[in-house]
Each structure stands twice: as structure tokens, then as C-alpha cells.
Amino acid sequence: MSVELSETTLRYGDGPIVLDGLTESIRPGEFVALLGASGCGKSSLLNMLAGLLEPTGGSIDVPDDGAAFMFQDPTLLPWLSAQGNVELALRLAGVPRAERSVRARELIDLVQLGHAREKKPHEMSGGMRQRVALARALAQQRRLLLMDEPFAALDAITRDMLHEELRAIWQRTGMTIVFVTHNVREAIRLAGRILVLSSHPGRVIDTRTITDDFRADPARAAALAAELTDVLRKEQFKHEHLDQ
């Protein structure tokens, strides 16, 4: 099930155009990273892919069964524990009652929260909440997984471990992943393709395909990271001059 954007345009109310004529196709099983300045429309694009927002123009094709979505903020339900939040997702995904508890435990262990299973959201740290949200997104088991800065609140070590886990899950399940990050090296490390968005309005200004060979070579990866950072910087400076 591929994701197809054709001339997709978005504006909120009568504000400025946020996304302008995006035409893009994401193959089933692809792992795509979105890069772009803060406020350029990345979260809005994910919202449209998840069916939470209608495009103002153009069309979007997504798999019928919807997408798993890890929001930019954790959005945990405050009356449920970590375990409870994950079990809820399993329940709504139709997992039989008997399996839920075991599966939820596995997912919570996966995100290194075994010791905080019964904590309520207000008793958790920011990074812990984000990890529960990650576990919940994985619990949904959809063919399309959307992630909005999933590791932003995590320390480097935890993040590394979760990168591994995510890639392993992706390889095992063959699902399609679209994720937003501000960390260029994270994008290079994880994604098969990187889309760079401009802002005001958001358009795809650069696309890079990353092979496993490429990833394995630290020097080339570092060079690419520098190059992409430069693309982003140029884009943003252009802007600053238009703005003022």
C-alpha cells in the first residue's frame, strides 16, 4: 500500500499557504525521513497522512486501514498507567484480551520502562512519556507508521538503543515508516530516503536516497549530514532576507 500525494496543498483558514503542491510517492516498506525548519509544516503533513486534516487542495492516498501515529507531544491519557495506555492501543487494534497484557509488557520493556509500568503520566519524566507514546504507536501494528520527532526528548544512549529496535522492527515487519526529525544524522542513520522541506510555503526542495552501503561509511555519512545541514541553512537564510 503506497502513499501518494498529488499536488497536495494546505492552508489553515485564511492564513498563508503552509504546504504548496506536494507531489510525492512513498513505496510500501519505505522508511522516509522528513527534515525541515521549525514551523515548515512537517506535523501538518503527518496529520494529513493520518486523515486528521483534510488537504485544502490536491489529493492524498493512504492505506485503507489508517496509520499508526506517534504525535509530537506524547498525548497520553492521564488516568491510565504506562501499561494501561499501551493496552488501550492494543485493545483498539483488536488484540484479544488475553494477549494484551503480555504484549504491552513486551513493548514497555522494549522502550526501557520496565520499572515504570504502573506509573501514571504525571509521575513520569518527559522522556519516559515519549517512550510510552512510542510503545503505544508500535502497539498499533499498522502497515504505515508516522512518527513526529519520536526521540527528541531522549538522551543519546537511549536514543541509540531505540534506533536499533526501530530498524529491527521495520526490517521484520516491512511496514512503511514516515518520520520527522530535526537530527540530520538520525535521519541518515535510519531512513532510506530523506525529504527536505522548505518553509513559507513548504515544498520538497531536496530528496536523497540512502543505501545501506552509504550508511556503513561514516565519512560519507558525515559529509551528507554536513551537506543537508547546508541545504537547510541556505533555505533558512533566504527566508530571513525575504522576511525582513
Added chain:
Amino acid sequence: MSVELSETTLRYGDGPIVLDGLTESIRPGEFVALLGASGCGKSSLLNMLAGLLEPTGGSIDVPDDGAAFMFQDPTLLPWLSAQGNVELALRLAGVPRAERSVRARELIDLVQLGHAREKKPHEMSGGMRQRVALARALAQQRRLLLMDEPFAALDAITRDMLHEELRAIWQRTGMTIVFVTHNVREAIRLAGRILVLSSHPGRVIDTRTITDDFRADPARAAALAAELTDVLRKEQFKHEHLDQ
């Protein structure tokens, strides 16, 4: 006005000890970074420094006039615009009415949100909200500034610009800054001293002083980053083995 922690201990209710006997002194005008795994107690420590949480044991001395605090989540007031949120902080800091609007404009421009001045929080992207929170923290103009992962939701370019601004402000005002980050290079780039916390319970396991010369030499900075990452990794692996 220095910040003095002496044998500061914290636990929530009858849970495990979070911070265990921290004894640390922060000189006026120092720029200190806190590093540590997710959930180790960094935010809790800042909360105690801000007087929002009482230590379970030991004592904390902070400047009488309290601290400016940028929370881990933006905590903007949803009924106020970006400008309104910043103006509120100025008003509560005792800035006369006439100046507030101008000062708020300056701060909003500083965080690159000139185009979103009148937007309400729910109309902003995650990174935009974080920048409003930053502007608000700067509006407080206290001698002590606490920041909890202030740049986590920002793209590399915006983050770079704000690093510059923050250092400039710090140099100009001579305020004391304590900030939490998960980005080791960010810590090296900004801080005069880095404290590394362990978790379960949180103790200071490493302290590094960083001079401007050191910072200027990319190779040494990179080496330090690798070294600190290693400290963190070792600490976390030790844990994993204890946990399981």
C-alpha cells in the same frame, strides 16, 4: 548569588530515591549543563532550584528573587497569543506597561517568530511553542535562569542561531544559567561546566570544566563529546544489568 546544594535528597512519596545526596555549588555567572539519562532526575532538580519542589532531605540555597524557568514542555497559556504570553511574563516581572509591548516584540523577534506574534498556542507548531517559552523565560530577567531541554524541538539551524543569542545574552547580563540537555555537543558548546548525573538514584558521577580555548578547538571538543557519551553509556549499561 550562588546556588548551593548540600546533601540534597529527593524521593516522591514512598517511591525510590530519585536524587541522592547532591552536594554542589554553582557560582554566580556560571553556565552549567546537566547531562543524564532520561528519567534520572534532571527536571526534578531544576524544580527544586525553582522552589517548586521541596527536597526530602538536605538543603538548597537559591537567590532570593527566585529563578526564571523554561519548563520541559512549553506550558503556554492557551488564551494568550505568543506576544501575550511574553507580555504576561514582563508584567509579572514588574516591567512598566509602556515598555512591555516593545520588549515583547524584541524577544519574539529574537526567537524568530516575528511572523507568528499574534498566533495562539494551538495555532503554532511544537518548535514555535518552545521558542515562545524561551522568549518568556528571557523576559523574566532573573539572575538565575533554569532551562529544561530548551532546544529539543528545534531544527539544527534555528538551534545554532539561538545558541549564539543565548551566549550573547549570558555574556551581556552575567546571569547564572543551569540547563538540561540530551545533546552532548550542545552542552560542550554552551556550558562552562558540565555535570553528568547517574540514575536510580541520581548522583553527580562526572564534572567537566570547559574553557573557551577548549571550545574553540573542534578536535578536542569532539573528543570530549565522545568521552562523555561513553561515560553515559557505561552508566546506563551498568544499570541495565542491575535492572534485569
Added chain:
Amino acid sequence: PSPRTAAQATELGPAAELKLGYFATVTHAPALVGLEEGILAEELDRDGTRLQSQVFTAGPSAMEALNAGAIDAAYMGPSPAISSYLGSAGKSIRVVSGATSGGAYLIAQPGTESVADLAGGELATPQFAGTQDIAARDYLREQGADDDVAISHAAAGTAVQLFSRGAIAATWQPEPWASLLVEEYGGEVLVDERELWADGSFPTSVLVVSQQFAAEHPETVARLVEANKRSVEWASAHPEELVGVADAAIRRATGENLYDAVLSRALEGLTFTADPLAGTYPVLLERARATGVIPGAAAADLDGLIDTDWPNNDTEGGGSR
């Protein structure tokens, strides 16, 4: 206003203003006549006293207003007067004149022939310990039917609705509801309350004044009593015009009224008299005691309630010392 006991008051001459309470209903016809024909205002004006009238919808609130000093005198049924007098240990009010007599009936569902037919049904009276309630209980006791008929309470329109729906077997009601039931809902008159009294008359509404006011302004009370007497006489003398006058007064006060047919039937059953029928009070009290409604009541407690000796100059008040 903070009402003091009458004993502390001193006579102050004619009052500048008299606040008079009444109900906008046929049993208060002398009040309606007095107001509509200007008799009350005219009589009081002789001493320069202004008349202020106030319509009430139920005895308790009129009594509360009288106690509070919000009104000085009122037309009301004898039972709230008795309750208040007993409750205040004889300090609250005095009955200074009679107004209306008669006009209360036991009305039963169409086809009912005797009390025996009521067995197993419910009989509604307007309120607990009210005049009709005591009459009903006493009557049932006399007939030996007090175990067969349950008593419930529903006032005025509510009783009419219950009756029309067949939810009650009978109801003991004053006018105009008795007539309304007969005229509009085919009710049978089982008992005319007059039959239960020795000389066929019992008080339906009387004129009461607060003791405080009576002590301070005896002249004004005398004028009021005089005006009431004239109104009663007018009402007795003009039975044809009475319906129109009463209807106009009621509409003026509340904007609404019953059909003329009901009104005239109701008025026919009423007698207007300035005599408060003092002799009926001990009987009333004895019946209340006997039926267990006011178990502790003793006739002596009513001493001084009725004082018709106006005009008098006795600041202590009280005709039956």
C-alpha cells in the same frame, strides 16, 4: 422591621399608613368589596391613614408577613390565626372582626351517595391542621369512617386536578373550588360544612391585626373594623352586583379569574358577617384535639385571640380579659 412584643409599645395615635393583606378569592369578598368600592380607603382616610393592600396566595406567607411587620392587618382563615396565636403564646395577633362564613363542602365524585361509598378511597383537604382538614377528620370520626378513608392534602387547583382525574374519591374544599368542582366536574355535594355547626355558621375568613399595630394605633384599628363592617353590609345588600365587583377585584389583583357561573354559585353559599363567631373557636380547637391533629391544645390558650371591642382605648388590647 423588628417586631417587639405589644407590651413594650405605646400608643402613637392614628397610623400614617395601614398595610392590609388579603387573598384574591371569593371567600375574601368583604376585602374585595372594601377595596373595589373604596370603602376601606375612604374610612381610613378620615384619620389621614393611607391604605396599602397586598395580595397573598397562602395563609402561611400572610401570617409570616404579619409577624414580620410587613403588613399590619389581614383577612385570613381562622386556622392560621389560631396556629400563630398558639405558637406565639398569645403575642402575635388578634381577630378583630369576622368577614365571611360558610362556603366549605365535602365534594365527592359523581355518583357518590354517602360517606360509606368513600371507603377505601382518599379524601383530600387543603392542608394539614387547616379548618377543612379538622372538619373532615372530625366528620369521618363521627361517621366512624376514619379508618376507611385516607386523608391526603392538596390545595386549590391541585385538588381540582386530582378530582378530575379520579385520583381522589372526595375533597373537602372551600369556595370557589367547591363550586368549580360541582359546576365543571359534576361533583356531588356530600356535606355542607354549615350542617356540622350548631347554628349553621362558622368562620371562613376573619380580619386580624398584629398586636403591635393594635397597641400603637387603636384608632386606626377601629376605623378598619368599621370599614369592614360597611363592606360586609354592602356585600350582603348587593348580591347581584357582588359577582361583578369580586370578579373585577380579582382580575385587577392577579389578572386571571374563574367563570362567572362558578363565581356566582360560590358567592351564593357564603354569608357575610362582621361577627367573628367567637363561640366556634373552642369547638374548633376541641375537634383538633380530639382528632389528634393538635394534641396538646387547650381552650384556655385561645383567651384574648378574639377582640371585637373596637373602638376602645385600652392599649393593653384584648376584649376578653
Added chain:
Amino acid sequence: MSTLINERSHAGQEPDGVIVPPARDAAQPTRGRRLRRAWAKAAPPLAAVVVLVSLWQIASWASPMRDDLFPGPGDVLATAGRVVGDGSLPSAAATSLWRGLSGFVIALVIATPLALALAHVSWLRRAVGPLVSALQVLPSVAWVPAAIIVFGLTDATIYAVILLGAIPSIINGLLAGIDMIPSQYRALSHVLGARRIQHIMLVELPAALPGYVSGLRQGWAFSWRSLMAAELIAVGGSLGLGVGSLLQRGRDLADLGLVALIILVILAIGIVVELLVFAPWERRLLAGRGLSPMGANA
């Protein structure tokens, strides 16, 4: 594959089980649009009224009850003609409306600082809080004898009964609103150096406002109902004739047409106050915070 194409007007198409936040409107409102909007807003309540009146008419035809026991819309209209014609209904409605609104405003002014005091003084809340909830439960008629003794037969009595009815309800509404404020806001106020009064005025009250408005709606209901109870005390004289007195009159005369008419008048007043005051206020408040009352997004 499901395709979401650019179609702004497929309101009814929402697939089963999909809980989509309402998409924002792209176009500028024009004159025609605005008219259509006003119509879209007025139509459903009007339709509801038409449907209810028709049902009523049918029921009154079909019912075996006597006309005076189950008056139909026609009878009520006739009664309306009569009491509007002689001016008694309009003046009673105006009197009651004035008392209700002014009493409510006074209650608001008294209750708000009390609620804030309860919210901030912990022992006061523990001492008086349950009493406030209990006062809410006390029926208005219970106050009537005391109010008459203290204030006599003046408007003050009526206002006393209204206030005693409305104040506890408004206090509880505001307290509930305050209790639900995210605890982060208190931390924020502390950090920003707000004095208590500043915290209350600048953070707490605005944050509690949506809950407060819904408390006010209940407070308004309480004050109006207490007013009706107070208007049964006495009529005329120093006390103007109110809607409550007319209602009582209708009951006393077993005139169900009048009773039904008064019910309709009270309902109409309630609907007007809701549509003109509470609903728009609540909608504006919620919209300003990125929330939207679900049924009211048109």
C-alpha cells in the same frame, strides 16, 4: 485505498467510527454566506420547536382527556392572546426577567470572590465547602419565612431568596473550574513571580473560565428557579406581579392553559438567554483555546 479529495462540503460523509476534528474553513465569509450561516444556526432549534408543537397538537387531538385537562396549542394561543392583550403577561415577564438577571449579576459579584477565597484558603474550604454544597441542596422555599421576617415584603426578600439559591451554585461551579486547572499553571505563576492576586486574576480565572461559564449556566438556572419560588409568596402591592405569580394563579384556578402558557414563556426566556448569552460565550471561549463544542461547529 481511501481518497480524500478537496471537497469542503461533504458534512454527512464522515465514515463510521471516524472522529475527525472539524477542518477549518478556507473561504472568507461573504454576505450570502453569512445569511446562510445565520439560517443554519436558527433552523435546527426552529425545527425542534415546530416538531414539538405538532406532536403536542396531535396528542391533544388524539387524547381522550377533556380539553381543559390537556389544552392543545390552540387553547394556549387563545390564553396567550388574552393575557398579552390585557398587558399582564408582558409586564410580569419583564418584572421577572429584570429580577432574575439583576439577582444573578449580584450573585455573581458576591460568589466569585467567595469561591476564590475557598479555593485558596485550605482550612476555609474544608470548613465551609461541604456547607456550600449543602446550601445548594436546600430548597428556596425554606428561606422564605426567614427572608420575610428579616426583609418584610419588599423586593429585598425576593433578592435574598435568589441569592441564597444562586450563590452556592456559582461558587461550586468556579471551584470545579479551578480544581481542573493543570497544575503546571500554578508552577508557572510561581516561577513568573506572580503575587497571589496576580495569579488569580491573570492565570487562574482565565484558565478556569470554561468551567466557570458552565457553572454560571447552572447558577442562572438556580437563580431563576429561586425567583419563581420567591414570586409565589405574594403578589401586587409593593411586589410586582411576576411570572411565578401567574404560574401559581394558573395552578390555583386549575387553568392548565395558563400553566402551559407560562411554561412556554419560561422556556422561551431560557432559550433566549442560552442562545444570546451562554452558548456564544462558551463557543468563543472554547474556540479561543483550540477547543470546539462538538455539536456547535457550524
Added chain:
Amino acid sequence: MSTLINERSHAGQEPDGVIVPPARDAAQPTRGRRLRRAWAKAAPPLAAVVVLVSLWQIASWASPMRDDLFPGPGDVLATAGRVVGDGSLPSAAATSLWRGLSGFVIALVIATPLALALAHVSWLRRAVGPLVSALQVLPSVAWVPAAIIVFGLTDATIYAVILLGAIPSIINGLLAGIDMIPSQYRALSHVLGARRIQHIMLVELPAALPGYVSGLRQGWAFSWRSLMAAELIAVGGSLGLGVGSLLQRGRDLADLGLVALIILVILAIGIVVELLVFAPWERRLLAGRGLSPMGANA
């Protein structure tokens, strides 16, 4: 420099203008602690009662009013002895309490699905929403004639009046709770693939619960007051004597001691229901979400 030392018990020291979230308690509750806690909880309301009763006694001594117009605590106690002795008060209180609680529960069961329907069917809310608010404003006595015509003098009349009073209030409370739910929760439900019913049961209702409870408190007040109104209508016969009827009897007999007693009984019932039901429920709910009613953190 301000020094925060480890002192767990300086409740009163909070410096002016500091709005500190309550620090969590470190120690385990022991038996002695628990006793002291229960005492700390009970003391303020008890103190409030003692203060109020003393003021009352002093006022009744100092007042120039006749005793029967301003009964003191002694008179009321005597009346209490009488009506408790002959069993009329306990049985009336039990009757009313049963009617009030069962009526409230029925109202709850009816109102909740109605509120959910209004929250989810936009045209229904626009059509019927204002009517619900208006119904809340309608005094209970207005329903009495209709209820009597339909149900006669039975408990059904009383329940009808209670339901018509409580249902609109509960509906509005739940609607307000639902309107204040963060819009992100709807997005979450959509993304998790919740069907509408699942969204309602698993997300919407729990999220709206704090607002709902405060709506229920108002609903309880409405149902109790409606009950009182209903009990004034009609007494005796097949209908048990309720507290409302006793209140009316007190007024009929000009027995202000009885009126005062009934007011106290109603207040006591209100306080008990608040302390046993709503306050703990609300506190538990809020605490479970990291919120705490500010006055109730002991």
C-alpha cells in the same frame, strides 16, 4: 537567600505570593497518623458548625424578636426531640432520602446517554441543546400539574418532577465536561482506530469525568430541590410523608422551630452526601490525574 530545609510540617509558612504545588508526603501512614488525619479532616467542618450554632444562640438571646419568630438552638432541639420521638422525622428523612437518591440514579442513567447523543450529533445539539438549558430554568412546580394529570397522587408524580429537574442539569454538566476535553484526544482515538462507541467509553467519558462529577453535584442539588417541591404538592394517602411535607407543615402551623429544624436536617443530609460521595470521588479523580483540589490537600 531563602533556605528550604527539610521540614515537612510548616503548613502555615508559605511565603506571601508563592503558589507552591503541594509537596508529596514522604512518610508511610501509620495508625496514629491516620487518626490525626481523620481528625484534621473532621475538625474544620465541626468547628464551622460549632461557630455557627454559637452565633445563632447569641443572636437569639440578643434579638428583640419574639421567640416564636426567631427560635434559638434550644427551641429547635426541643422540636427535634418531639418529632424524632414520635418517629415522624426519621421516617420522613428516610423517605425523602430514598426518593432523592433513587430519583437521582434514574436521572443519571437517562441523562448520560442523552448527553452523549447531544455531544456527538451536531444537528441534535443545535436543535435541542438550548431547550435543555431552558428546561433547567423551568421551576419544578411548573411540572406538578402535568405530572398529576398523568400520574395522579403517586410516587410516579414525585419521580417525574425529580427527573425533569435533574436530567437537564446532568446533561449540561456532562456536555460541559466533554467540551473541555483536549482536542488531541479525539485525534488520538481516530489514530488508534477507535469506533465511536469505543471512543466514548474509553476516552471521552473518562476524560470528561472531573467535569461530569461537578455536573452531577449540581444534578443532585436539582433533584433534591425538585423533590422538595414535589413533596409540597401533595401529601398523605398513598404518598409517604417526606421532609418537604414536614417543611410545609411547619409553615402551615407557623412553627418556625420546625421550619428551622427541617432546614438543618436538609443541610445535614446535604453535607453528609457531599462528604461521603462527591468530595472523596472528586478528590480521588483529580489526584489520579496529578491535579489536586487546592483546599483539600490534607
